[in-house]
Amino acid sequence: MDGLIILDGSGRPIIQSNFRNHPPSYPLSIVDAFNDALSKTLPENRATRSVDSGDLDPVLYISSTASGPAICCHVEKGGLRFLCPASQDIDPLFIFAFLERFLSVLQEYLQDISLAVLKEHFDVVYQVLEEMLDDGKPLTTESNTLRDIVLPPSFFNKVLSVAGVSGLSNATPAPFSSPIPWRKAGVRHNKNEIYFDITEDLDAIMARNGTLLSSTIWGRIDCNSRLSGIPDLNLSFINSKAFSDPSFHACVRLQKFAQTSSLSFVPPDGNFVLMEYQVSPSAVTRGSTAMSSGGLQNQLLNFVPLILKSKIEVGEKGGSFTFTVTPRSGSEQLKHRLGVENVVLSLGLDSGAIGAFCTASFNSGGQGFGGSRDKEREERAAGVWAWEPNKKTLRWTIPSLGSPSASSTWTLKGTWTSTEQVPRPCRSIMMHFQTPHMLFSGIKVDQLRMTSEMYKPFKGVKIASKAAVEWRW
């Protein structure tokens, strides 16, 4: 890795590390080549519809720079582009892993990553960059250790500097003195608390005949630890057999997990990702829900609480469509009366699409609202649709399913127009939804025990699951 360049939205460099081994024109040639390549992927320069703006090769090859051929890895965040060029053979994952870490540290330091924030705190960004990357080598990337060396630009620090406490006396005189590399020494909190956020993501493709073509459930446990001293924690779970292919934060004792399936660790201070895992489909059979003959895939179907039927007819210069959504009676969410929220259906229309008009309606299926106030409720239940001209995407949002009856139906009917003679909309409809208070895996936190410290911490666990289901029509 040769260094890092941060570009603003219009492709101008705003912050860059020092490219010591390279002629001064090297970073410039990287930036030019990147902007050039980027402009080629813009929709107006592409013959075909670009599904998403991120079509640029993530490991861009630049055949001639001031230092010979090079590659440039890049990611986008907050409207800014972060480029890492390299003129030597290197693992691009190394770069991406670094970028990811750098961004998360920035996020922690600045709360928000945007042009304005970066400009305001550019000195902090520089200091952090200097500590994190030395001549292309990641140096100190643990945010706990970094905070010993570079002070975050908090209000508190401003007060300190005005009061005349200089940075020198403020930074811990002996950095890296902590016996635990990821945890800074001498942490003190008035209120001792620790929070766990467990989230699971279902990623699935639904075939035309309504069966699951492929599906995966990813899970992760985020943790926010604000505990004093050196707390030694043990977190155990119910249904931990559902964890498969876990990967852990460095603080987790691997052997202990292998033996007891519980997480034993001394946490870093602050926010971190404790664990990521895949949910093994065989472990999600729930209590009485015995395995049906349809096999595991169909078992997972029960996590998709809705059935989508779509009819799309393409005509000349446009077309019409009807989406009908009905509840899946056997689904876990409806059986256990768990709220399903933020159901979003989106359909990418053809590149020539210029507009759409639809009506959304809801039929409660018997219970009936009646009356004018209920009319309003009904309209709300039907959700709202929107046409996004930039992305050529039609989006229909149902904020909450409420508690539907078996025969409730949501319908979106409409037409769209296009400049293309034979429009070709996307072959799939994306459905996103969230189920707070439920995990697909059925994993639950059993208990959290703390040894080595005397105080009683406040503990919090939050669970939620999200799904992105691609329905082919």
Added chain:
Amino acid sequence: MDGKFFSRGKIQDLRKELQEADHKDKKYAKRKTVLKKIVANITMGNDMSPLFREVVACMSIQVLEIKKMVYLYLVSYGRGKPDEIQYAIGNFLTDCNDRNPLIRALAIRTMAYIPLPLVIGSMIEPLRHCLRDQDPYVRKTAAICVAKLYVYDPKLVDKEGFITMLRDLLADSNPTVVANAVAALTEISERSDDIALKLNLGVTNKLIAAMGECSEWGQIYILDSLLNFVPQTSLDAEGICERILPRLQHANSAVVLTTIKILMFMMNYISDNEFKDRICKKMGPPLVTLLSSGPEVQYVTLRNILLIIQRRPLILRNDVKVFFCKYNDPIYVKLAKLEIMYRLSREENFKPVLAELHEYASEVDIDFVRKAVRTIGRLAIKVPGAANACIKVLLELMESKISYVTQEVVVVVKDIFRRYPNEYESVIPTLCDNMDDLAEPESKAAIVWIIGQYANRIDNSLELLEDLSYTFLEDPVEVQLALLTAVVKLFLQKPDQGKDLVSKILKQATEEVDNPDLRDRGFMYWRLLSINAGAAKDIVLSEKPTISTETDRMERGALDQLLLHTGTLGSIYHKSPESFIRNTKPKWLSDSPALNTASRQALMMNIDDGPAPLPPGSIAPPPPPRNLESLDPKSSLANRDDGNGLRSPVDEMGRRPHELDDDQEDDARENGNNVDDDDGDRDALANERYGDPYANLEQAFGGSSAFSTNSASRTKGEDLIGF
């Protein structure tokens, strides 16, 4: 605060501000502000170098924040101030002895950034101290400084004994220091011709022990350095595998992929097949997990998976569904997935794969659709049981009447004819019906080939060829060559009908065309036909060897070598990195008593015939290949004859018609016919030799290379069949 620092500052104003700040500057707040402005101006690209003296004067202020900004300034302008740098040296030396380890490290680090003789000369002693500093932060910083110094003055580093000091640091009590020492030594050995990092078992074990407590980057350095350990026995290699296996559960994707690289490397030295199978099984899931990350990481992972599964087909063998494309995947992810789906498909699982490909072929992105159609064709050729179903899908796709789909179909169907002679010719009329859509050279050449080859069975073949050759003189040379051969074939099969056409085309080819290839071929046919029509028939219409998908497998030695670059650029572009990036030493498997026989054979071949080192800074075309095909004049003529004579001999070399397929190999293994020592080795033994190990890399990966500038234009590599 806001963006006020980002206003363009005039040098005089800033200088004045800095001078005025000297008075009554409580806690240096004023100077801090001015320095911030200066640094902001550097960021904006304004030249702040005239302020050198004034800024250096601030070096003596004992405020960390100010020191950092001054050092930032020095890093930017120090190199360009050989005459004034002397004013900074004294302060540098003072800071190198500061009681704050942060400042000691900062000073030595900044000095290493300024490659001026004066600075280098004065940093030798402080660097020596820093390498033995009591604070690990200073030691680890100093270790990296040695590598930096090496870039400017290798001899000095050696003379001053810094290399030895680095080696000593490998036994440091602090794991981060160990990791940085490893990183520095690795970098030095990569730059140096005479210093090579070699690890023995003892050091290796110590490094692995230190790894557990390292930062993720340290773990990567150490893992990477394990490539410098050559196991002498199978047990050594097994032991290392066992000890690094837990790294597969690391959250950092680069740690995971580097671990896989080392496992793949070590397996070359392991003789126990069961052990290897077990390792292979453990490598699959972490690779899949990496696919849950952002598209960038996915892309890198997919390109690597493609290499890995070619060498160890057991990995991910049953996971083809993981690679099904989502419609909102970026195009580069889709193309990479497509290739893997093809690799993983076989008799038992082709149905869902084909259904997916059919789906993709109806999408909107042209590149993706084309590639999907291609893949259907390749699937038909690879998996005989799938051929029928594939043909059906292809014909169905043609009904869409989308011109680029039709063109792709024609190209792949031609390949299918070559693979399964006399089975699917019934579809020819359908192809001919869509002839008007075939505007691109490749598809036009394909239909011309088909008509010529099957002139006998197509009633109106003369008429069709007449139509097609109407524009003979304007056609691209690829099509011209195809037409030339096709009319000769037509004439040989239907002498009465083809007579006029063949003489017209031969005349045009020999008299009105400038391309020497075309002209020569025209003369050759002419003479052949006029001297001995019977012989012409034997040669031109001779039985062609059926093609197989083996052409697109990578040669074993090259694969082994690329796998040493797992995760690195070489594995993304599927080219040996020294061919496209500077300062890269080629890597080879090192021989040892434990190296598997087949790996060794592949290695020896490569070292004998290996490509000469390429000049730095060039993406060299593959060196002129040596044709190692059989020298039987008849068969080589037959090769030449078949139409797309433009193909370079590279393609022809890459063809290995009679070979075991991946999957057969695997199946044999599963059935217990486990006679070989290594799952990928069998074919390496059976292979003929190749001149250039990279000759068919392009081909092996379907040309979705990052180097193709125009994604719509197909690279030659995508061609499955050569003639």
